[in-house]
Amino acid sequence: MINKFLGFEPDESKLPSKRAKIGAEIDLSSQKYQKIWLGPNHPGVTGNMAMELWVEGNTVVKAKTHVGYLHRGFEKLIERRLYVQGFPTSIRMCVAEPDTNEYLIATCTEQLSGYDKEVPEMAKWLRMLSLEMARLQGLLRGVPGQGGTFALGLGVQWGVYLRDLILDRFEELTGGRVYHMYIIPGGVRGLLPDGFKARLEDNLKEIDDFIVRIKKLMFHNAVFKKRAIGLGVITPEMVDKYGIVGTTARASGVKRDVRKDDPYLYYDQLDFDPPTDTDGDVYARTWVRWQELIQTVDLLRQIMAKMPEKGDIRANMPNVLHWRIPKGETYVRLESGRGEYGMYYVTDGSDKPRRVNLRGPSYTHGVALLEDMLVGADVADVHALMVSLQTCPPEIER
């Protein structure tokens, strides 16, 4: 009725039936299927999450994901904390790349209070440095981790060792190993320590070696190819339908990169081209991430070269304990290692935010997409599919 009144008809061919059920239609009471639980106590799930699988032989006929094992109620907790108090809480939303949370909440408050233009140049470069380092440490765990899902543990051992080196650099820069609290509203907390660039460059050289070794270990490996090629294919049509972002979308040939689409900080001054692939299977996703590993190392070198030596690192901000932000709302996004990572932030003129809502890539990848992807998959491949979508449960349930 309303459509007629408005003078247009929605394209019915694009709409599935409104009564569409999610998942396959099978008779679960027919005793033909066995129900097994993967998780929460299972070494094959990332983080703390559960998958309820109905299997016929080795094939999954229906899957349900269960989240909430890591629910802490961040969004509620931040509502009852001052802007600056909510900050250390918020960074624990996702542990895999905590710096992305810092950037989001800092930028949201800056944009709503009107200080976003006053963030000094040096601070922006340092933010980029810390974000790229966070991406690098995530990829160092993630790329060999995909081999780890097929029981190729050797790459994981090398990768986590190198990640420790990057965490050492974080420790120098920020004082924290995993949680840094480096990017704060108005700027960053500190300048680079003496000799930081040289030490980071040393680490990057080691990572260069590692990149070559992991290529030989994984991408030239017959068994890895046999298991990963053709597994969990995401077609380009699925990308918009499921809200797929980041490397997962890029592996299907859809170029989605917030750093290019909606450049933040100084990413428009850097020379890079997000890697893509066309196959959309687990192998392609891992391959894209491997290329992104090279690119991140390159970006870190570019950032270190272009970064000014000295400069202001903090904007002149009001007393944070009495900080009131006028009523407003915004959405800020960035490209994390897993894809578009955004935050919807609403203020109401008081000294506490009204609503903070995180949009993690896992929210769409880890529930709706994973459930549909698992149908027809082998039980042995469940872990691989989950890791290839970079599911990070804490950002689903927050």
Place this chain on the structure above:
Amino acid sequence: MSEKDMNSKVSEMLARSEANAKNSGKKFVRPEDEEREVVAPDGSIIKVNPIYDYFSGARPEEEKPRNGIVEKFLNWARAESIWVLGFGTGCGSIEIPPLVTPRFDMFRFGVQMRPTPRQSNAFIISGYLSVKTLKRVIRTYEQMPSPKYVLALGSCTINGGMYYDSYSTINRLDHYIPVDVYIAGCMPRPEALLAGFGKLKELIKAGKAEKANEYARNFDWYKANQKKIVKDWNMPDYNW
């Protein structure tokens, strides 16, 4: 019994169980988990209570240590071979991969990961515990064979940490399961974890890590605390 009789009996019973469900004040019992009667293939009627049947009806019992030197030797063996359950309950589990990799290699201290609770004797509670996870943690803890040890990571397990006011996470772990070693920090560094394992070894060798018996002794108190917060007590389909 004829087929017709059987059918009428079944429908009668279904009606009765529906009425039971309405009358009983149990909120979170799903229809398939309710106490009900089923007809066996030979026509006899059996009472089943799925929740009771899924869980072990037996209380944990205190298991006395052996005598003298035998127990000392076994304690030494237990201390030098700590098998940790691979269950990342919170964000502290991101520091487990560094522990099993070249930098901090915990294997050299005899600490290994194990995928199933039946074969592990140490449980790392890695940080905050939401109520939903706590239920699984309790069940997992009860499945582990005695003697078993619990290491609690981070300030969240001590007093709630920065989630002290959260509606979803518990504040004090030692009210729900006994804790042997607390490792403070948010989150504790891998070195701190290794030190925690060192402390646990000292406790085991001194024969002081008998918290499994303490759990059995104070079982009622622990269960009362657990039941206070875990309202939906039926496990979804853990029926093995």
Place this chain on the structure above:
Amino acid sequence: MTIAKLGYTLLGLFIVWNWGFLMGAIFRKIGARVSGRIGIPFYQPWINFFKSVGVRTTITHGVMYYLGPVFRLTGGIGLLFFMPLIYTGDPNGMWTNFSFEGDLILILYFQLFGMLGMAMGAGEGGHPYSAMGIARGLAQHAAVELPLTLAILSIAIQYDTFSMYKIVEAQQGGFQNWVLFTNPFAAGAIILAMLGAMGHSPFNLVKAPNEILIGPATEYEGTYLGFMQSAGSILHVMEAVLFMNLVFGGATSWPELIVKTFLIYFWSVFVGMVFPRYKIEQSITWFFKVPLVLGVLAIIVFSF
């Protein structure tokens, strides 16, 4: 005479048990070194064993449940009892154990025996992952057995005997007499089938922690686990001894046995270090390709 023989056999069992533990530790250490770690101390398996035995809680799911580890242990001990460990030149001498004419058939059976026992135990344990693990294990074992049996038949035809002792005897007098060189097809089939029998990556489907927990052993704890650790160590050494006797000329002394079993076992660890795990259907297909063809060739060559 029989009593002395039994004594020697039991002594051999003790040595094999310890050597199995030590070898397991050494290989875990090698794996650790490749990753850049220090790895477990070499005495860790013994501590693990004593700890497992000292666990206070025992849970049983029925008779079959605890017969599982017992059967597995029996499989290992059976292999040891009826296979000559060391060739001394005397068919009734020490270390030949209770080898007899036709023991090869019994040994082939004992190889599968442990897996069957575990299947019963895992079934009684009732954990769905145990069932999946054992189903994978039996399927893969069947795929391994086919090329292995063909190769062993070929060797039997070659030496016209089903006696392990005679096969070892025929290979004495220099490495040019080993089956590895006299019957390369059978040797190839056995060396490839060995990968599956040893159960290392890429064929470690039975114990696949990130897929099916730890497979058949999921429900076992305490003393049962201690038994299974012992059974595992004995089985590993005895399978290496089986392949050594079949292909690599047997051993004439303990040091030779230790070096040869170490190298044979190293082959599967070496492959496993750099390869991920196959899925069960891929694994079975793999055994039905090259190893099976080699096995068939070996039969054809020696039948005519």
Place this chain on the structure above:
Amino acid sequence: MNEILDKIKQKYNAEDVTVQRERLAFVTVAKDLAIDAVTWLRDYEGFSHFVMMSCVDWMEEGKFQLLYLLHNPDTKIDIGVKTYIDRENPVMESAHHLWKQIWTYQRELHEAFGIDFPGSPRVDENFVLEGWDDIPHMRREFNTKEYSEKTYFPRPGRKTYDPATYMQEKLYPNQPVTAKRKDNDK
């Protein structure tokens, strides 16, 4: 940007149009028209990427504000379609047929705010909580601190200070306390 905003204004009587950034705008649309507006943006204007769905509790005004944030991958424009629904009887038309992930959001909002989306698959299932018997946890009137203290055995000895007063007392003990804060703990 202005072009598309004008179209929405014209077609759906959009009010309260705020351009937050160069390529981000929020518009408010009546409750009955919201899903149509979203469908139209998706099918005809190329906003094919669904970014997120969110809800804000405006308790004082007795309203829930729902947000559908859409992104156009070609023009790189984001438009947040907002709509207000009654807080007493929160029911909203389901949009699960538009994008596959929306049913997850609707399931979460159903649990967190108690908003009903008739027809949405699995909307009644628990999302993050299990055995929750209090009011929906993300509503403003739900006091999480009180709930936690009542339920989870707080360890004695923990003190919570108001940062402003505490800092003033510590750093400037001689001056009278001025930084009093109205305690609006929620």
